[in-house]
Amino acid sequence: FxxxxxWDNGNDTWxxxxxxxxxxxxxxxQQNGKSVYQSVSFLGYVGLLTAVKPDTFTVTVNxxxxxxxxxxxxxxxxxxxxxxxxxxxxxxxxxxxxxSYSEAKDMLMNDKLLAPATxxxxxxxxxxV
Numbered sequence: 001f002x003x004x005x006x007w008d009n010g011n012d013t014w015x016x017x018x019x020x021x022x023x024x025x026x027x028x029x030q031q032n033g034k035s036v037y038q039s040v041s042f043l044g045y046v047g048l049l050t051a052v053k054p055d056t057f058t059v060t061v062n063x064x065x066x067x068x069x070x071x072x073x074x075x076x077x078x079x080x081x082x083x084x085x086x087x088x089x090x091x092x093x094x095x096x097x098x099x100s101y102s103e104a105k106d107m108l109m110n111d112k113l114l115a116p117a118t119x120x121x122x123x124x125x126x127x128x129v
Contacts, residue, residue, distance in 0.1 A: 047088020070115020
């Protein structure tokens with residue numbers, strides 16, 4: 001969890017991950033009392049880093065190292081250039097708006113991100129036994 005956030009050799013864990021573990025929660029997003037999608041998130045974080053829309057698709061976001069590391073994109077955003085999106089907010093928008101794997105993929109492919117990231121996607125199908 002983070003290239004420069006420290007490795008705990010004694011426990012073979014990232015130090016920051018251990019600190020954040022206490023505020024990780026499973027969240028069920030509902031509309032009209034019906035579950036729409038679920039995610040694992042940090043208390044207070046309004047974006048999404050991993051989520052599942054049952055019987056439709058799942059997504060997980062990962063950092064991608066880059067020399068600029070997104071600093072230039074964040075700087076441009078801070079000075080008013082809003083042409084690029086934050087990954088966590090884009091992921092939330094996708095989960096809110098996309099009704100299919102194809103729609104989700106199109107949204108991700110057509111929006112520009114302000115920092116480098118990779119995503120893992122899986123189309124899911126209901127299997128009844």
